[in-house]
Amino acid sequence: MSYKDCGSHSHSRRKLIRRIIWSIIIFFFLVFLTILLIWAILQPSKPRFILQDATVYAFNVSGNPPNLLSSNFQITLSSRNPNDKIGIYYDRLEVYATYQSQQITYRTSIPPTYQGHKEVNIWSPFVYGTSVPIAPFNGVSLDGDQDNGGVVLDIRADGRVRWKVGTFITGKYHLYVRCQAFINFGNNRGSGVVVGDNAVKYTYARGCSVSV
Secondary structure (H helix, E strand, C coil): CHHHHHHHHHHHHHHHHHHHHHHHHHHHHHHHHHHHHHHHHHCCCCCEEEEEEEEEEEEEEECCCCCEEEEEEEEEEEEECCCCCCEEEEEEEEEEEEECCEECCCCEEECCEEECCCCEEEECCEEEEEEEECCHHHHHHHHHHHHHCEEEEEEEEEEEEEEEECCEECCCEEEEEEEEEEEECCCCCCCCEEEECCEEEEEEEEECEEEC
């Protein structure tokens, strides 16, 4: 008799454990489904970046053949959060310049920040590099572009962002930003304005491509 009671008690205990496990699974599923529905309804939009200007202090290709670049310029980059119900955490954001897909400066880190609804952030980091090695074919092309009066660079920003919906914060997403900048080395400096000894400021106010 006592053996049967023990078996019945063990069976009831296993049944209770299964119910608890299924209750936990259903709870988390409902939470996930709720977050997914809210996310779908809000339809978050990626941030919008604009390259406002770039002030060039130094830009020199050296070596024989030309394979080293020393540069120093300050850019003004703005970001706008177009969402009215979603905030954005910029956990990491690094800015650098590339020429024909090759990185030609060091990476400059922008401090982590939070961007509220419809908010605009403006950063003015220095982007620079000293005797940065560049591919031989890029060195020849870059030297030729400079002699011909103008160089087209890509200002890039790579980082990680999180979205904030109410009290819920998502995981981290990769952020890729690409802005085009034209630097005129002609005698009249094109649209540039001289702002100091050998320093020229170029105004762009140009939208950038953004992917998340």
